[in-house]
Amino acid sequence: MSVECSKYESGVVVCTFSNRMDTSKCLEAEEDVMKAIDGAEKIIFNLDGIDYIASSFLRLCNKAFDKVKAGNFSMINVTPAVKRVFKIAGLAERLNLSLN
Amino acid sequence: MxxxxxxxxxxxxxxxxxxxxxxxxxxxxxxxxxxxxxxxxxxxxxxxxxxxxxxxxxxxxxxxxxxxxxxxxxxxxxxxxxxxxxxxxxxxxxxxxxxxxxxxxxxxxxxxxxxxxxxxxxxxxxxxxxxxxxxxxxxxxxxxxxxxxxxxxxxxxxxxxxxxxxxxxxxxxxxxxxxxxxxxxxxxxxxxxxxxxxxxxxxxxxxxxxxxxxxxxxxxxxxVGSGNVPILIDKSADISFAVKNILISKTFDNGTICASEQSIVVEQSIADAVIKEFKAQGGYFLSEEEIKKVEKVAFDREREIMSAGVVGQSVEKIAQLAGINVPAGTSVLLAPLKGVGDDYPLSSEILCPILAFYVARDFNYAVKTCIDLNFHGGMGHSAGIYANDDGVIKEFSTEMSAGRILVNTPSSQGAIGGIFNKIHTSLTLGCGTAGKNITTDNxxxxxxxxIQRVARRRGNERFSNFDANLFYDESLSTDEILRKFNLNY
Missing domain, CATH: 3.40.605.10 (Aldehyde Dehydrogenase; Chain A, domain 1)
Structure with a gap:
């Protein structure tokens, strides 16, 4: 299992990813994530312990971001290495990473 | 758009x-x-x-x-x-x-x-x-x-x-x-x-x-910069070997590599032997009249650069364009010239099988001709020499403005490295500041x-033991300051 998603009554969905989100893990997780966040008010990606992300993970983040209103997507527990990836990609601000 | x-x-x-x-x-x-x-x-x-x-x-x-x-x-x-x-x-x-x-x-x-x-x-x-x-x-x-x-x-x-x-x-x-x-x-x-x-x-x-x-x-x-590669054949060279290698290079892909030979410069004492060898290996020496015809098709006078129509073309095609007859099997066209510069269009860079050919009265004149060619649109790029005298090679190399000086080597393949020498293999050849580039590297x-440099603390002992206030004292001479700065060091 590369992701576990929890839905709360408030409409918040928290997706917790684990280990290395390479291309195959992202493909594996995508369906579960998209199903879980359908109709969500707020989405939180928990990246605790993630030390590598592939291109497809950036795409998954962008897809999730587009599912909710501006400001209602965020990421938590981002490691420095992964934060740097989002900064280089120019996605940190858009994906609400700035305070992580 | x-x-x-x-x-x-x-x-x-x-x-x-x-x-x-x-x-x-x-x-x-x-x-x-x-x-x-x-x-x-x-x-x-x-x-x-x-x-x-x-x-x-x-x-x-x-x-x-x-x-x-x-x-x-x-x-x-x-x-x-x-x-x-x-x-x-x-x-x-x-x-x-x-x-x-x-x-x-x-x-x-x-x-x-x-x-x-x-x-x-x-x-x-x-x-x-x-x-x-x-x-x-x-x-x-x-x-x-x-x-x-x-x-x-x-x-x-x-x-x-x-x-x-x-x-x-x-x-x-x-x-x-x-x-x-x-x-x-x-x-x-x-x-x-x-x-x-x-x-x-x-x-x-x-x-x-x-x-x-x-x-x-x-x-x-x-x-990259433009090339105009001069090749000096010194009297210490193995002439047959030199001509063979020049032809291998100049005919390679019909001369499209910017490091390919553009001019051959020889001393008077070996000129006849070099001409004979070129002829034996398929070179064709153009007459003055033929040079004029070739100039017209090979050089764009208005833009002051080679004509696009001859770039990478075969000898046969160039001869046809110029309206001249050359023997079947001709490998390159050689144009004996008296000078370098705008009055001699074939002394410029032309990326096809045409070589300018110069006879100099001695080594010094040969090097000076190469300098003229080098400064005529090819600064910083490449130059070459065929010689078996290390002193001559060093003297020539010192006078050239070139990122690569190829010795006893076909310049096209030599400049890009990996085949005839150990310089880095590359298809982008830096030409240094002379060629308006930041490096002469391949x-x-x-x-x-x-490259990040993590600089750990390592004290400068002289600075640590020195009273830095002395740097502010204009009454002290440089020698006095340095004596104290270097004391016991």
Whole structure:
């Protein structure tokens, strides 16, 4: 299992990813994530312990971001290495990473 | 295309490239090396197909020689860079306290020339990926089809090794229909890419115009300069060997490499022997009348550069264009000239099998002729000498303004490295400040990383033991200050 998603009554969905989100893990997780966040008010990606992300993970983040209103997507527990990836990609601000 | 449309197009490329660069920055050396190996193997495997495509599309050169260029751009480049460390800690010197760490530089725009299209795509892709940088291939407008095919082959191979998406992009999918396309649009697109704020570096290989555009774009750039390569055959040379090697080089791909020989300079004492040898090996010496005819087709007087129509063409084609008859099997046309400069068009760089030929009364005059040729449009590029006297070689080399001085070596293949010497294999030859470039190096993967220096504290003992207030005292002489500064050291 590369992701576990929890839905709360408030409409918040928290997706917790684990280990290395390479291309195959992202493909594996995508369906579960998209199903879980359908109709969500707020989405939180928990990246605790993630030390590598592939291109497809950036795409998954962008897809999730587009599912909710501006400001209602965020990421938590981002490691420095992964934060740097989002900064280089120019996605940190858009994906609400700035305070992580 | 409007400037806004060109900018939007550039933005699409660079957003993807930047994301690719971000993913790339996490890759280990082992992973990068796997990607690079896969790309080299794919380029090498397709060397013949791509060579034939290049010749067919551009109408320049010989497919057999383009195959060799593809071999150089893939196999030789790979062998040159495969053991280079480009990820993580490069060195850690405990004595100086300095640790060096390699970081990728980010998206690279690769300007690809019409003369060496597919080989340059493979080469630039390999060195960019080796340094963990995504690359955007911008082909010459007359070589789009073969360049795109090459880029696709490389990209497919890279993805199989789990390379970041969009690590290789290309600016066009299909060759341009020149009947309906405004070339200004092409320039606008290239300009928008070059000046895009997300672009990290341009590697511009091509004519003076595109290199200057790269340098003035505001983005850091490695460029090339024009060549006008003089070759001196010294009296200590093995004449037969020298002529054979010059012909191997000058006829290679019909002379399209910018490091190919442009002029041969010999001393009077060996002139007859050299002329005889050239004739024996298929060289044809033009008469004064024939020189005038060849000048007309080979040199564009208005633009003061070689005519595009002869670039990469065979001797037969050039003779036909000029309206002269040459013996069947002629390998090069040699033009005996009395001077260098605007009054002698064939003393300029012309990328086809034409050589200017000079006889100098002694070695000093020969070197001075080479200096004139060198300064006539070829500063910083390459020069060559055939000699078996190390003193002569050193004297010649010291006087040349050239990034590469090739000794007893075909200059085309010698300058790009890997075949006849140990300089780095490259299809982008830096020409130093004389050629308006930042380096005289053969550009390779090591130029595409940023090196961070972690500087641990290591005190300067003299400074620590010195009363720094003495630096403020203007009444003290320099000698007095230095005596105290160096005391007991």
């Amino acid at each position: 409007s400037i806004e449309a060109a900018k939007k197009r550039a933005d699409d490329f660079l957003v993807k490239a930047k994301e690719s660069a971000a993913i790339f920055s996490q890759l280990s050396q082992e992973h990068v090396d796997r990607i690079v190996k896969a790309v080299y193997e794919a380029g090498f495997k397709n060397r013949v197909k791509l060579a034939k495509m290049a010749v067919k599309e551009t109408g320049m050169g010989r497919w057999e020689d383009k195959v060799i260029k593809n071999v150089v751009g893939s196999l030789f480049v790979y062998e040159d860079i495969k053991n280079l460390k480009t990820v993580g800690i490069l060195s850690d010197d405990r004595e100086t306290g300095i640790m060096e760490i390699a970081q990728p530089i980010g998206p690279i725009l690769a300007i690809i020339p019409v003369t060496n299209p597919t080989s340059t795509v493979i080469f630039k892709t390999l060195i960019a990926l080796k340094a963990r940088n995504p690359i955007i291939i911008s082909p010459h407008q007359k070589a789009i089809g073969c360049c795109v095919e090459t880029a696709k082959i490389c990209y497919e191979a890279a993805l199989k090794e789990d390379a970041p998406e969009n690590c290789i992009q290309w600016t066009r999918e299909e060759p341009i229909d020149f009947a309906t396309f405004d070339i200004k649009d092409y320039y606008a697109e290239t300009q928008a890419l070059m000046s895009h704020p997300k672009l990290s570096l341009i590697i511009a290989t091509g004519g003076g115009g595109v290199v200057k555009a790269a340098y003035t774009s505001g983005t850091p750039a490695y460029g 550009i390779t993967a090591k130029h595409l990383i940023n």
